[in-house]
Amino acid sequence: MRFMLFALAAAAFAVPANASEIENVRSFDIAVSGSIRQHCAMGSIQNMDFGNLERRGLAIQTQVAFDCNVPFTMMIKGARGGLTHTKMPNGQGPYAGVLPYSLAVELPVRHPAAEMLNRSFNSHQLQAGGVISSNGGIATDGMVLAVQLGTPSGEAGLLAGEYSETITITVSPI
Numbered sequence: 001m002r003f004m005l006f007a008l009a010a011a012a013f014a015v016p017a018n019a020s021e022i023e024n025v026r027s028f029d030i031a032v033s034g035s036i037r038q039h040c041a042m043g044s045i046q047n048m049d050f051g052n053l054e055r056r057g058l059a060i061q062t063q064v065a066f067d068c069n070v071p072f073t074m075m076i077k078g079a080r081g082g083l084t085h086t087k088m089p090n091g092q093g094p095y096a097g098v099l100p101y102s103l104a105v106e107l108p109v110r111h112p113a114a115e116m117l118n119r120s121f122n123s124h125q126l127q128a129g130g131v132i133s134s135n136g137g138i139a140t141d142g143m144v145l146a147v148q149l150g151t152p153s154g155e156a157g158l159l160a161g162e163y164s165e166t167i168t169i170t171v172s173p174i
Contacts, residue, residue: 036069038069038070038173039067039068039069039070040067040068040069040070040072040171040172040173041065041066041067041068042064042065042066042169042171043064043065043066043142045062045064045145046062048060048062048147050083050149053083053099053149053158053163054157054158056151057148057149058148058149059146059147059148059149060146060147061144061145061146061147062144062145062146063142063143063144064142064143064144064145065142066107066139066142066143066171067139067140067142068134068138068139068171068173069138069140070138070173070174071134071135071136071137071138071173071174072133072134072138072139072171072172072173072174073131073132073133073134073171073172073174074105074107074131074132074133074134074169074170074171074172075129075130075131075169075170075171075172076103076105076121076126076129076130076131076132076167076168076169076170077126077127077129077130077167077168077170078103078123078126078127078165078166078167079127079165079166079167079168080098080127080165080166081098081100081123081124081126081127082098082099082100082101082123082124082150082165083098083099083101083123083149083163083164083165084097084098084099084163084164084165085097085098085158085159085161085162085163086161086162086163086164087161087162088159088161091154091158091159092159093156094154094155094156095154095156095157095158095159095160096152096153096154096157096158096159097154097158097159098152098153099149099150099152099158099163100122100123100124100149100150100151100152100153101122101123101147101148101149101150101165102120102121102122102123102147102148102150103120103121103123103126103130103145103146103147103167104118104119104120104121104144104145104146104148105117105118105119105120105132105143105144105145105146106118106143106144106146107119107132107134107139107143107144108139108141108142108143109134109135109137109138109139110137110138110139110140111135111136111137115135115137117132117134117135119132122150123150123165126167133174134174147167
């Protein structure tokens with residue numbers, strides 16, 4: 001029992017080894033850190049089938065899931081510059097082989113305040129590539145894509161057959 005009292009008394013008078021270092025300290029800094037990996041993701045987009053192209057004013061609008069937690073640039077590129085006849089892209093005689101279109105993008109971004117980016121490109125512009133910048137914002141609320149068909153340039157309308165176009169959307173974090 002005597003040994004135990006001696007140990008308790010010694011512990012009560014023990015001085016930390018670095019007591020002189022903290023004697024006059026009133027505040028100190030603690031470094032705290034962590035990270036979140038960047039990501040940009042788009043949902044899938046269904047093929048847009050307009051059916052019979054003889055009807056005028058055809059348009060399709062679709063909501064696309066889109067989330068990007070860093071500022072980004074979006075590049076939109078059309079392969080042919082219009083819906084193009086699969087076998088005779090230059091048409092034949094008075095019939096055209098290309099149907100122009102326009103693509104509109106509605107994209108909400110946050111800076112932290114919300115802003116709506118609206119851009120529209122015609123199919124000829126998309127052959128070279130259309131660019132949308134988030135201007136330092138991020139996207140969390142998806143986007144809306146709308147494709148509207150134009151009027152054929154041929155004097156007799158479009159050549160009979162199948163028409164197609166491939167639009168590629170590429171997102172690059174900045």
